[in-house]
Amino acid sequence: MWDIEMEIVALPGQRAGGKVWLVGAGPGDVELLTLKAYRILQTADVVLYDALVSEEIMALVPQDAEKIAVGKRAGKHSAGQDEINQLLVTKAFTRQNVVRLKGGDPFIFGRGGEELQTLVEAGLEFEVVPGITAASGTSAYAGIPLTHRDYAQGVTFITGHCQLESRPMDWKAYANPNNTLVIYMGILNAGLIKSGLLGAGRNIDTPVAIVSKATTQDQKCFIGTLGELERLAANPGLKMPALMIIGEVVELADSLNWFKPDSNQKDRVRNEWIQTDLAQNK
Numbered sequence: 511m512w513d514i515e516m517e518i519v520a521l522p523g524q525r526a527g528g529k530v531w532l533v534g535a536g537p538g539d540v541e542l543l544t545l546k547a548y549r550i551l552q553t554a555d556v557v558l559y560d561a562l563v564s565e566e567i568m569a570l571v572p573q574d575a576e577k578i579a580v581g582k583r584a585g586k587h588s589a590g591q592d593e594i595n596q597l598l599v600t601k602a603f604t605r606q607n608v609v610r611l612k613g614g615d616p617f618i619f620g621r622g623g624e625e626l627q628t629l630v631e632a633g634l635e636f637e638v639v640p641g642i643t644a645a646s647g648t649s650a651y652a653g654i655p656l657t658h659r660d661y662a663q664g665v666t667f668i669t670g671h672c673q674l675e676s677r678p679m680d681w682k683a684y685a686n687p688n689n690t691l692v693i694y695m696g697i698l699n700a701g702l703i704k705s706g707l708l709g710a711g712r713n714i715d716t717p718v719a720i721v722s723k724a725t726t727q728d729q730k731c732f733i734g735t736l737g738e739l740e741r742l743a744a745n746p747g748l749k750m751p752a753l754m755i756i757g758e759v760v761e762l763a764d765s766l767n768w769f770k771p772d773s774n775q776k777d778r779v780r781n782e783w784i785q786t787d788l789a790q791n792k
């Protein structure tokens with residue numbers, strides 16, 4: 511990994527023969543891939559893929575295509591963003607169909623925009639194929655509609671990184687009780703999120719769901735209240751990636767939860783529901 515600011519090197523005077531396809535792979539279930547993503551993957555000469563892209567999806571890539579893992583996982587780094595950008599540019603000069611494959615949708619917390627800006631600077635041709643973002647996949651497979659006329663008139667997707675001091679979290683806006691909040695990358699900051707929302711006036715009994723490995727056979731759903739957010743996030747059964755959904759709509763999971771991951775393996779817990787205070791709070 512390079513830790514210095516790098517300038518992206520294109521080849522002056524030469525035209526890149528290749529094209530870059532920025533493709534969303536969806537949240538996990540291979541069948542949630544779009545037909546377009548499927549078609550593009552099958553023509554790929556090289557695929558640069560993230561850690562979130564499942565093995566099943568990578569199995570759709572032709573055997574002779576070059577596969578480069580560039581994924582980032584919290585705490586672990588395999589390639590720096592500069593390195594990924596440079597690789598994309600270099601590959602576009604040397605290969606025909608370069609696929610940059612990302613989990614979910616490339617334009618939702620996927621740095622897709624940043625990578626495309628590099629391609630623009632290098633004068634490269636590209637196309638974008640959207641994917642089903644984790645919020646949609648999780649919502650569908652956990653039976654939690656993100657909006658509902660009786661519960662939520664809107665939905666907001668935020669990152670739970672809580673890192674940027676220059677752009678602090680707008681807790682007041684997120685505390686709106688008629689709005690569903692979907693938090694990506696928030697598990698490690700459950701405590702901050704809980705206190706931010708409570709401090710801004712969101713009700714401590716607001717239902718919350720943490721769904722891990724959504725849309726896969728390992729999906730697990732942990733349900734409770736905002737007051738219990740940290741406890742839910744600390745459950746040892748919770749595996750990454752995981753998404754938080756906060757809002758009254760979570761109550762609907764009780765009756766709309768249709769997805770039953772098959773449990774052929776003995777040690778697999780079937781859709782583990784932690785129905786803590788929800789029932790009592792009604």
Ligand code: SAH
Nearest residue numbers: 614615620643644694695723724751752753
């Ligand atoms: N571009 C992706 C998001 C990348 S950020 C998208 O549109 O979905 C990574 C975060 O997405 C994770 O920390 C987690 O919060 C969420 N996520 C991705 N896949 C998920 C899955 N299958 N189940 C639950 N959360 C998921």
